[in-house]
Amino acid sequence: MTQSEINWPAALRATDSGEQAAAVRELRDVLHNGLRIALQGRSDVSAAHLEDFAQESLLRVLERLDQFQGRSRFTTWAQAIALNVAFTELRRKRWQDVSLDALMAGGERMTDPAMIADEVLGADEDRKRLVATLRQAIENDLTPKQRAAILGELREMPFDQIVELLGTSRSAAYKMLHDARRALKQRLHEAGITGADIQNAFNL
Amino acid sequence: MKPEDQRLTSEQVGTIVKMLGLTTDRELDCSECLQHVSEFAECQLAGKPLGEVITKVEQHLALCPECREEYLALIKILKASQ
Numbered sequence: 001m002t003q004s005e006i007n008w009p010a011a012l013r014a015t016d017s018g019e020q021a022a023a024v025r026e027l028r029d030v031l032h033n034g035l036r037i038a039l040q041g042r043s044d045v046s047a048a049h050l051e052d053f054a055q056e057s058l059l060r061v062l063e064r065l066d067q068f069q070g071r072s073r074f075t076t077w078a079q080a081i082a083l084n085v086a087f088t089e090l091r092r093k094r095w096q097d098v099s100l101d102a103l104m105a106g107g108e109r110m111t112d113p114a115m116i117a118d119e120v121l122g123a124d125e126d127r128k129r130l131v132a133t134l135r136q137a138i139e140n141d142l143t144p145k146q147r148a149a150i151l152g153e154l155r156e157m158p159f160d161q162i163v164e165l166l167g168t169s170r171s172a173a174y175k176m177l178h179d180a181r182r183a184l185k186q187r188l189h190e191a192g193i194t195g196a197d198i199q200n201a202f203n204l
Numbered sequence: 205m206k207p208e209d210q211r212l213t214s215e216q217v218g219t220i221v222k223m224l225g226l227t228t229d230r231e232l233d234c235s236e237c238l239q240h241v242s243e244f245a246e247c248q249l250a251g252k253p254l255g256e257v258i259t260k261v262e263q264h265l266a267l268c269p270e271c272r273e274e275y276l277a278l279i280k281i282l283k284a285s286q
Contacts, residue, residue, distance in 0.1 A: 037284045072242035076278070083281075084274055115212055116212050130221065134220065154219060154220065170234065170235060171233055175233075178231060184220070195225050202218040
């Protein structure tokens with residue numbers, strides 16, 4: 001039987017322990033192979049890491065089996081979860097020594113005019129006005145945590161790390177960032193700065 | 205880190221304004237994106253039209269570099285198995 005012919009949810013829930021164990025082994029191999037392809041060439045990923053990621057991913061997929069709604073192939077759904085497990089762990093290792101104090105202090109410094117280098121402003125008057133409005137909005141309309149979260153994003157800090165440092169849940173942190181972006185967008189809108197102005201100023 | 209190294213670069217300021225341009229009132233968060241990204245990836249590879257929820261996945265991927273990184277890795281796996 002090929003992978004696409006297997007009824008994965010049924011096989012993984014099979015009451016026959018032999019059938020279930022075979023499905024679990026097969027799924028683990030599928031996840032391991034996908035992770036090997038996705039992470040090929042990364043110097044920070046060893047064979048032992050691949051084994052750990054595959055095992056952790058397998059457990060995560062089995063925990064979430066009830067959430068599979070059949071809108072994609074089962075193996076694609078499971079691979080997406082495996083990649084989330086692996087990349088989350090790799091990002092966490094890279095950023096594990098950053099402290100909340102450093103993130104909060106960095107966020108506060110975003111309101112300092114010196115934080116935006118002169119070359120960012122450029123010679124274009126529209127661009128200068130946009131950046132000045134943005135800086136003012138960051139200072140007046142955002143909370144310290146929102147500033148810290150935005151700075152973390154700009155520094156490419158993993159979202160899970162931002163969540164951990166802010167001591168909140170993922171959904172609360174995402175809402176915090178979403179509200180911050182909406183507030184900044186509203187301020188630009190009130191200043192008469194349109195989407196076209198933004199695109200022109202930054203060649204987007 | 206020296207203060208001058210902490211300055212926002214032109215690229216970073218550009219990233220903020222680009223994110224503002226993409227911001228809408230209703231967005232998927234990362235968990236919701238993960239629920240739907242496998243369907244989105246298969247639709248993209250098959251050239252199928254996107255439904256409303258799946259369109260929101262596309263918007264989230266434009267805003268979230270982490271989910272985008274995972275999506276591109278998923279595409280790599282799917283292409284390798286074709």
